[in-house]
Each structure stands twice: as C-alpha cells, then as structure tokens.
Amino acid sequence: MLACILTLSLAFTFTSCSNGSSGGSDDDSGQVTNTTTSKAIYTVTFDANGGAGSIASVTEVGGAEIFLPANTFTKEGYIFAGWATSADGSVSYSDKAKITLTENITLYAKWGITAADAISAIKSFKSSEEHTVTIAGTITADNLTAITEAINNSRAKISLDLGGATGIDSIGDRAFKDCDYLISMNIPSSVTSIGEYAFSGCSNLTSVSIPNSVTFIGNSAFNCCTRLTSIIIPDSVTSIGNSVFSQCEGLTSVTILGRITSIGTSTFYYCESLSSVNIPNGVTTIGEEAFYYCTSLTSMTIPSSVISIGKGAFNYCTSLTSVNIPDNVTSIGNNAFRNCSGLTSVTIPKSVTSINLAAFFNCSNLKTVNYKGSKEDWEKIRINKDDNEPLLNATMVYNYTGE
Template structure:
C-alpha cells in the first residue's frame, strides 16, 4: 500500500512539473503559409501551400505572431514565384530559404540589418537584383551563387560581413558597388574590397569583359573565389603589397596568360599562394621586376600614402608626365587638352622634329605643345573642334580622354556599345562621337564609373586620374600593342 501511494505521489508531482513548463515553439498555418512560433510570439515562415503565386508578399504577422525570419529552405525549388516582398519585421533569411527558385526575378527587402544565410538565393537563375527600403547586415557563403542573370549589385552601407564565393557562378555580373558610409567594404572599378584591417580583394565580377586588370596598391589579401570563373582576363598586375592569395582565388580563369608582379622574383617567393584550385594563376607566365625602383621623385603636393602616389611616381619616372616648374605635380589640377597630347607624344617617343605647322588655328608652333599637337593631328589622334580650333587651354573631359586614347590605340573594334554603357544612369549625356571610345575604355578597365555609379562624360579629368590611367595601360602592355 505504501509503495502504491509513493508511486501515485510521484506521478502527481511529475504532472505538476509538466504543467508548469511552457513550450515556446509550435507549428501552425496562416493564409497559405506554414510557420513556426519561436521565442514566444515570433513567427518563422517555413513554407507556402497556397495557390501558385507569381508575386508573394510575406505577411508581417501570423495569427498575432510577428514574422521575424524566413526559415531554412522555406521556398526552396519553387519555380512559380517571380517577385517576393519581405516586410520590415523580418531580420533574418535563413540558409537556402529561396534556393533554386528559378523563376524569381526580384526581391524587396524592407527590414533593418537583415542577415542573409548561406545559399539563401543559390541557383535563382532569373534573379536580376534586390531592392526595398531595408538594409543588409551580412551575406552568407554562396548566398547568390549561380544567379546567372544578376548583372549589377549594390552592397548596403550597413553590411559588416560577406562570406566567401557569394557571387560564384554569377556569369553575367559586370559590376559591384557599395553604398557610401560602409565602414568595412568599398568598390573600385566595379570590384569589391574589404577595408577593415588588412585590405582584401573580395570579388572581381565574372561578367567583367576587360582583358586586363591592375590590383590597386595596398591590397594585401586576395580572397577565395575572388577571380574564379572569369573567362576574359588575359593579364593581371599584382602589387608588391599582396602577401596572401587564397586557394581558389583564380579557379577556372582559363584565359589568364600573364601575371605581372610589381617586385622581384625573390619577393614573390615570400607570398603565400594557395595551390588548391588555383591553376589559372599557377599556369600563367609570371613577370617580375628585375631591378629595384629608382629613387622616388619628390613632389611636395604628392603624399606617399595618397591613392595616386604610385601612379604619379610611375609616370614621372618614365617621363610620361612631368611636374610643374615650381616642383609641384598638381594632382588635383584639371588637365588641359594640349597637355594630354604632350603626354601621349612622350609615351609614343614621337619624333616631332619634322613638324613645322598645324592646321588648327589656335595652335602656336612655338609653344611647348605645338609640335605634339601637330603630330597628333597628323596621326589621326585628334581632329579639333568644328570651328577649326584645337581648344588650347580647355580642360579635358572624361569622354575626350577616352576618345583620344581610343584613336591613339587605332580605334579597335567594339561590340555591344549600348549594353556596355547601359549600367550608367547618365549614359544619355555621352556625346555620340564618344560612345564607342567610352565603351572600349570601360571594357578594358581604363575608365570606370564614379562613386555614385555615373560615368560623368562631361566632367573634367584631373592630373592624378590621368596618371592612374596611363600607369594601368602601360603596365598591362597596351602601349606596346
């Protein structure tokens, strides 16, 4: 009897304990959505069983529970959804949430500091971009892998973390930009970099059709998958500041033939280069500097840490661009048209001795630029204005720089001009004569967009910008073609 009573009391106590427990997670449905309640009153969308939709608006709440996340694989492998709007209440999109939604074209994210998980949009082959009023805190590993329709993408100012190979297999991706104010990432020439701590090159777009690229000085790391699958790059210049190249950084770069390292072979031996999935780099022909750099030319207005320092030194030491008589270089000064022609004559090593006249009425042959302009007219590099003048003293514009360089390079064929310029919102401001030259310059990474995404064809080019352009072209062998 005592034993029976003891068992009964124990059972009653167990029931009282169980009744005191609160289960914080349970599954339910709402308007065609499956969801799970988490953390008491938050809902995570786990699937959709409603009628086949093309446009889907995720609800802000399910039966009074605030929707805060899209669950792992919630919409995976659906081909019917084309547009998804995610409300401001959602702060997390879990791994593979929209994996292989092959019909998905647009995603509108409206939450603040949203975390996007691994492979969240993996294989969304129709996706052309995301928008909305929200901000994104992190992009997980492979989150946009194989999004083959993605052409451009903008990283949020709030983004603090980007996983490896986020854009792997995005074969149409031409350019990456970063919103101003981001403390961790930036983009230059459409290429994504990490700037906190050791500067790293994160992603070079697979759809960038340029055949050469110069990694900016100061970059230390080239991350996993950075250049992978790019089928266009034939040559790349690596600065002496690079100390590490990850495995897979140049995976399947089948066109890469020449790698130029801006230091000696002995210094290259000290660079940590991953041997896994890096055949594109390992099989390329390496080119090294055989002699130490000459003593730097001191310009009081060119600080050693300035972004243009290397380019100014390069052009000055090669006698492409000279400083002023007072010793300054004038990096932020507008470059005048005649001075750009003088620079090209210096690069060409042109024999100007035979030029005694010029058909352009404002060109004085006795002036420092006279013979160079006459040479450029003779070679078909410049034609002057419709009024018969050259425009001596006029600041040179970005589209004029592109046009003169294009003619200097003997006007190479350019295909799909309009498509190459389509990404620039101010493309309508480009003069007709400059469209093919600008498309060529953009394709070959000679001129890139401004920080606001425009190409600014009528903006004045400054001397530091010209030095950077000339250095890149010369290092990539374009002036030897």
C-alpha cells in the first residue's frame, strides 16, 4: 500500500478552447485563435489526481505568462507537493508558479508525505523493490542524511522526488555520495547550489532534474555516476567545478543552458559514451583534460568566445573527424588533440600565438592543416617541442589562407 501511496502525482493538460463568444475562430487544424491578436489561445486544465475538489481551468493567448491559481485540491493523509505534467510524473511546477503558455496542457496534482514519514517508509522497503518517494513540506540537511542512510540500508531502488519540498537551499557536500540505490532525483526549486561530491558514486542514478534556481555545481558533484545518460544544466547556472561529470561512462548527451564561462579541468573526463555536447557562447576556457577519452564524441563546436584550450582537453577523442578552432583562441595546450586518430583536418586561426607540446601528436589520419594566416605568420607561432616529439605529422599538407 505504501508504494502506491508514494507514487501519486499531479499533471497539467491544456484543452482546446471553444469558439463561442470569445471572439476566436478555428483554423484548418482545429486550433482556436483570437481574431483580435491573431494568436492561438491555450487552456490549462487541473486534475486532482486522486484528490478531491475542483479548480477552474485557465485560458490565455499563446506566449502569455500566467501565475497558476493556488491549489485547493485536498487528499486525506497527504501534502500537496506541486504540479506534474503527467499523472505519474515528478513535480514540474510549484504552487502558484509562473508559466508561459505554449500549448494546451493538463497539470496533475502531485501528493507527497513528510520527510519523517518518508524515512520510515524507506526503512520498511525490502531489497530489490522499486519505489517512488515524493516528499512535500519542510526538509532539512539532516533529513537528507537520514534518507541516504535509509536507502543504503534498505537497498530498495528509490526514485526521490523533492520537487515540492522546501527549507533547504543546497544539496550539501557528499549528501548522497555512494548512495548506490538512488535511481532518480528531482531537486527542490529552493536549492541554489549542489555541493562537492553530492552525488558522486551513485552508480545506479539514471536521471537528475536540476531546477532553474541552481547557480553553482561543485567539484565532482556527479563523478562516477556510471548510469547517468543525459543531463540538462539550466540557464541559472553560472559556475561548475572540476570533474563534475568525470567517469560518467553512460552519459550520452549534455545540454548546457547556463551562463558558465569555463569548462573546468576533467569536467567530462572518461565519458566514453558522450556523443553530443553543446558549449554555450560565453565560455572562454576549455580546461585541462576536459573531454579526455570521450571516444564517442564525433563533432565539437567550439564557440567564438573561447580563447584557451587546455592541456589534453580532447586527448583520445578518437571519433572526432574535424575541428574548427575559433578566431579568438590564442593558445592550444600540450596534447590538446593528441591521439585523435579519426581527425582528418583542423582549422587554426591567426589569433593563435602558442601551440604547446605535441598538440596534435599521434593523430595518424590528420592530413590537412588550414591556417588562417600566411606562412610567415605560422612561423612566428611559439611551438614548444622540448621532448623532440613533432607537433604534427611529417606528411602534413598546410594551407595558408591568409585571412
């Protein structure tokens, strides 16, 4: 019975507006539009999702920002945690949250329990069972410690939804470190920082939802989360530490929406399944071994804001076939593209003043270097060859474009 109770959730669905006296008209697709604004009209519908009561739907023109009405649904023995976009989904919106209407949507009430009740419930679960635990109301750092201990002791696989919880502004250092049976996590919208090693070693963690309130992610926060497959870093994030996703061997895609200025040392070290990552414009440095041994990375767009590529940044990215280094880069670090055996061509801008030791060493298929300057400009670049290893293959073809 507890498992059923803990998995209850709430979602929003938008339903089509009727024409009637609203002044709207149907287009060929059946979408209602407002003839005055020539914009589509969308509706938010609310579902009690096992609770009682009613809430009137909300209708507005597409693109409008609205505040959701205060929840008046009730459910005996439960606390309203927020709104989900499917009946069994995690909390996506808090009570009275502001949203932008882009479609018809139904929001489902998500029901939770107190932290104390959640800890007791987790302790009662048996090994190998799977449960979703939704916590609402106030939660503390001590509660997080007790939850981690309870999960580790019960060995039940837990999806933890804290999206509707309040009271904490950070996931502290090592909060869930080595919590092997945590399989998913919805972080509260009150949280602004994720501490060092917060989820490090959570070997069965497959998904994490980071809210748009987080501004900082600490060193090695998700290190060795080997089953984590994708991550979205929201646009609120301004700083991420070193080795944040290092050795996340199952990570296939990363979306960085944040306003970060650097990809730190070993950020994606040994993420051997990573095939897609966007680096946002505004990043100025790609740190040492940032993408070391990302052997599935087939392409990389380096934004024009980058001025420095660190030592070993792309070492052993064996699936990379071409690299276009942007015009603002001034230095390319030691072994930056070493052992990129799939690399066939590279474009180097005239802005580069130094290329350190063996930047492209052992790139066995690299045949063409396109340099955006003259041969004389190329010869002025400071190239460190202290260990007598060649910078590039002897058979290389150089194209001096003189741009």
